[in-house]
Amino acid sequence: MAETAPAISAHPLRRPPGVAIVLTLLVVVFAAAAPSFISSTNIANVLVQSTLLLLLSLPMTLVIMTEGLDLSMGAVLTLTSIIVAIVSLSTGSMALGLLAAVTVGTVFGLANGYLVAGLNIPPFVATLGTLGMAQGLALIASDGQSVVGIPRSVTEVYLASLFSVPLPIVIGVVAYLAFHGLLYHTRFGTYIFALGGNREALTYAGLSPTKLLIAVYAISGAMAGFAGLLMTARMNAGHPTAGLGLEFDAIAAVAVGGTSFERGNGWLLGTALGVLAVGVLRNGLNLLALPSSIQVASVGALVILALFFDGLRSRS
Amino acid sequence: MSAALRIDATPSRDSPTPLLELRGICKSFPGVKALNEVSFAVWPGEVHMLLGENGAGKSSLMKVLCGAYNADAGEFIHHGTKVAIASSADAKRLGIAVIFQEFSLVPYLDIAQNIFLGREPNGRIPGTIDRRKLYRDARRVLDDIGFDIDPTVTVAKLGVAQQQMVEIAKAVSQNARILVMDEPTAALSDRESELLFRLIRRLKADGVAIVYISHRIAEVFALGDRISVLRDGRRVGEVDPARTTPDQLVRMMVGRSVDISYPRNFAATSGKTVLEVVGLSTSTGIADIDLVVREGEIVGLCGLVGSGRTEVARAIFGADLASAGKIIFDGHEKSGGPDEATRLGLALIPENRKSEGLALMRSVGDNLVLAALHKLFPSGLFEPRRARRVSDDLIAKLRIVTPSARQTVAFLSGGNQQKVVIGKWLAAGARLFIFDEPTRGIDVGAKAEIFALIDQLVAGGAAALLISSEQAEICHVCDRAYVMREGRIAGELARAELTEENIVRLGMHHG
Numbered sequence: 001m002a003e004t005a006p007a008i009s010a011h012p013l014r015r016p017p018g019v020a021i022v023l024t025l026l027v028v029v030f031a032a033a034a035p036s037f038i039s040s041t042n043i044a045n046v047l048v049q050s051t052l053l054l055l056l057s058l059p060m061t062l063v064i065m066t067e068g069l070d071l072s073m074g075a076v077l078t079l080t081s082i083i084v085a086i087v088s089l090s091t092g093s094m095a096l097g098l099l100a101a102v103t104v105g106t107v108f109g110l111a112n113g114y115l116v117a118g119l120n121i122p123p124f125v126a127t128l129g130t131l132g133m134a135q136g137l138a139l140i141a142s143d144g145q146s147v148v149g150i151p152r153s154v155t156e157v158y159l160a161s162l163f164s165v166p167l168p169i170v171i172g173v174v175a176y177l178a179f180h181g182l183l184y185h186t187r188f189g190t191y192i193f194a195l196g197g198n199r200e201a202l203t204y205a206g207l208s209p210t211k212l213l214i215a216v217y218a219i220s221g222a223m224a225g226f227a228g229l230l231m232t233a234r235m236n237a238g239h240p241t242a243g244l245g246l247e248f249d250a251i252a253a254v255a256v257g258g259t260s261f262e263r264g265n266g267w268l269l270g271t272a273l274g275v276l277a278v279g280v281l282r283n284g285l286n287l288l289a290l291p292s293s294i295q296v297a298s299v300g301a302l303v304i305l306a307l308f309f310d311g312l313r314s315r316s
Numbered sequence: 317m318s319a320a321l322r323i324d325a326t327p328s329r330d331s332p333t334p335l336l337e338l339r340g341i342c343k344s345f346p347g348v349k350a351l352n353e354v355s356f357a358v359w360p361g362e363v364h365m366l367l368g369e370n371g372a373g374k375s376s377l378m379k380v381l382c383g384a385y386n387a388d389a390g391e392f393i394h395h396g397t398k399v400a401i402a403s404s405a406d407a408k409r410l411g412i413a414v415i416f417q418e419f420s421l422v423p424y425l426d427i428a429q430n431i432f433l434g435r436e437p438n439g440r441i442p443g444t445i446d447r448r449k450l451y452r453d454a455r456r457v458l459d460d461i462g463f464d465i466d467p468t469v470t471v472a473k474l475g476v477a478q479q480q481m482v483e484i485a486k487a488v489s490q491n492a493r494i495l496v497m498d499e500p501t502a503a504l505s506d507r508e509s510e511l512l513f514r515l516i517r518r519l520k521a522d523g524v525a526i527v528y529i530s531h532r533i534a535e536v537f538a539l540g541d542r543i544s545v546l547r548d549g550r551r552v553g554e555v556d557p558a559r560t561t562p563d564q565l566v567r568m569m570v571g572r573s574v575d576i577s578y579p580r581n582f583a584a585t586s587g588k589t590v591l592e593v594v595g596l597s598t599s600t601g602i603a604d605i606d607l608v609v610r611e612g613e614i615v616g617l618c619g620l621v622g623s624g625r626t627e628v629a630r631a632i633f634g635a636d637l638a639s640a641g642k643i644i645f646d647g648h649e650k651s652g653g654p655d656e657a658t659r660l661g662l663a664l665i666p667e668n669r670k671s672e673g674l675a676l677m678r679s680v681g682d683n684l685v686l687a688a689l690h691k692l693f694p695s696g697l698f699e700p701r702r703a704r705r706v707s708d709d710l711i712a713k714l715r716i717v718t719p720s721a722r723q724t725v726a727f728l729s730g731g732n733q734q735k736v737v738i739g740k741w742l743a744a745g746a747r748l749f750i751f752d753e754p755t756r757g758i759d760v761g762a763k764a765e766i767f768a769l770i771d772q773l774v775a776g777g778a779a780a781l782l783i784s785s786e787q788a789e790i791c792h793v794c795d796r797a798y799v800m801r802e803g804r805i806a807g808e809l810a811r812a813e814l815t816e817e818n819i820v821r822l823g824m825h826h827g
Contacts, residue, residue, distance in 0.1 A: 185444050186445065190425060190433070197422035197423045198423070200420050204404060204420050207434050265423070265472070
């Protein structure tokens with residue numbers, strides 16, 4: 001306890017740049033190995049393809065900051081992408097499809113939140129249960145088949161541009177800014193840090209950790225619903241396994257991005273960089289024409305590598 | 317004895333009515349009267365010291381003050397009017413803030429966000445925070461208490477002392493007029509403590525009343541305007557530090573009634589050395605521990621909770637690694653972990669017998685042979701009849717009250733569970749028993765039986781190291797005792813010197 005200002009960095013957001021190092025390495029390696037990698041078309045391609053993962057990884061960051069987990073995200077996305085397909089097919093309206101998807105996603109999120117915060121079921125188990133239910137409903141709703149014949153208004157979401165910037169990139173940037181504002185500039189965001197860091201502090205301050213936690217899971221479900229629209233637009237169909245395993249990519253992106261699974265130590269920009277690292281890795285391996293099995297293994301290796309760099313930093 | 321020392325001093329006070337007065341507060345838990353008719357008052361601008369041994373009722377009193385516990389009886393008078401403290405909101409409204417040893421801070425928020433958690437100034441858009449005002453207000457609060465630090469620093473980067481300052485800033489920002497602090501210097505260095513004391517004097521000058529719980533005699537005298545001593549849930553007296561000596565205080569604190577009727581036969585001559593510890597240190601906070609335990613002896617290890625007693629036990633057992641020093645068991649230096657300790661004949665009977673000492677959902681018989689599996693069944697094959705014979709023998713020998721060896725341990729009483737733990741190590745052939753608070757949570761009759769059993773063990777050639785917060789117990793049953801203070805052995809007391817007063821004197825920062 002020094003009486004004069006101690007030599008402590010006043011920048012709470014300064015982080016070990018493991019994810020930045022890894023992302024740079026990946027870009028350099030792929031640029032050298034595949035010249036087409038740094039073409040502007042390909043870079044736009046990486047960004048467009050990363051949007052979907054970003055839409056899941058942003059709320060996943062918040063959930064993980066509460067020392068929780070949402071394994072149901074990929075399955076809820078599958079279900080809502082089928083709902084978008086069915087609703088837009090029968091009504092011809094993209095907006096109604098989106099509304100239905102976000103509603104269903106939010107219901108799943110509220111259910112997760114209630115199971116975790118209200119009934120004290122461990123998040124891993126609770127969201128594994130809802131994962132199964134969402135996946136099952138997706139199979140029932142689609143009858144196990146792809147739902148095709150999607151109206152153009154839906155596919156436009158993926159193909160259109162705004163001021164010659166592809167719409168998915170615009171959506172991704174807006175989503176990032178919205179989450180950044182939410183986490184760092186609102187009361188609710190402040191309380192997310194406390195949900196993982198010290199729930200008692202919230203109780204002492206007269207706030208309800210239960211309600212706050214339910215809200216975090218609800219946001220997660222709503223975002224999975226929104227991402228369902230993008231998925232259907234991208235596939236030009238509602239596919240009953242569209243979101244399979246996406247929750248693992250999202251958890252990987254969050255982990256690569258330097259968010260800790262304990263004590264509410266989260267970093268939203270790191271998550272965005274983590275999403276890019278995963279996107280660059282998949283894209284680069286594609287360009288090198290490596291099989292997709294290698295991609296899956298590489299994402300795993302990526303997580304370990306990024307955490308390794310962070311570990312090196314924090315030890316020194 | 318202590319009645320003569322009850323100096324009901326009435327020092328001159330600036331204010332005629334106390335800020336807060338407690339009258340006849342009682343609080344009971346099943347089997348314990350935690351607070352018994354405690355009356356107590358704080359005046360603005362004074363530090364009221366609360367002193368007492370482990371379990372004297374200090375934390376219960378603190379929890380009643382902050383609304384975490386509801387008193388069974390008694391009344392609170394705030395500024396001359398009767399009030400209720402039924403919740404933490406009530407306490408907050410009355411201006412009472414408690415700073416626990418476990419802080420209520422959020423590690424990855426910054427200082428300003430922590431100070432105003434739940435009370436953030438509103439920004440222009442609903443739900444947002446006016447960050448400029450937040451940091452400006454935080455700066456003002458920090459200036460008020462004289463803590464020169466950037467309010468944008470993340471709390472996780474702060475040391476314990478700085479985190480404590482943030483807690484105090486938080487309390488001050490909520491206009492706390494009564495600040496309750498639980499052993500605030502427990503984790504601070506001397507220099508940090510000095511800064512804390514300066515802050516306390518500053519708060520006093522502002523008319524804040526401070527209730528300060530401490531174990532350190534020196535700071536009690538340095539800081540206290542009044543001292544209340546608690547013992548067994550009662551306030552045994554209030555004294556004026558200017559007219560009291562440390563020795564008088566110690567005498568007020570001790571004198572708990574001895575509730576063990578078991579008479580021990582003290583051996584005239586001591587046997588051969590079983591355990592010798594030389595200069596033992598660990599990263600868990602104990603340093604330079606020297607101690608000896610001989611055959612036929614019960615050696616006490618006492619000191620305040622947190623003084624390092626359990627850490628010494630764990631290090632001897634090999635559960636924590638030694639960073640320096642030697643542990644010599646039966647003439648051989650021991651270096652391995654719990655495996656080796658068990659094989660050599662060391663038994664640790666942990667404080668938390670339910671989670672660490674017993675397989676609670678298994679039978680009495682299973683538990684009794686658990687530590688002796690290697691010895692009983694060297695081939696690796698379990699022989700139920702043999703196990704049954706061993707466990708029935710132990711049940712009879714230790715007089716464990718159970719319908720049969722098949723009874724689930726969880727359904728036994730505390731005293732009988734403790735016997736099962738002891739029996740388990742007997743079966744394994746243990747020669748040195750380390751008991752960590754063996755009588756906690758068991759009734760008086762069972763206590764006597766446990767001590768009879770320990771006596772029986774050492775009379776049969778074993779040795780025992782007994783950790784207990786019940787100083788009366790130590791004095792009653794031990795041949796010798798070591799007293800710990802802040803991770804070190806503060807002194808050794810021979811049988812003739814073994815009194816509660818001596819233990820307290822050595823265990824506290826004094827004498």
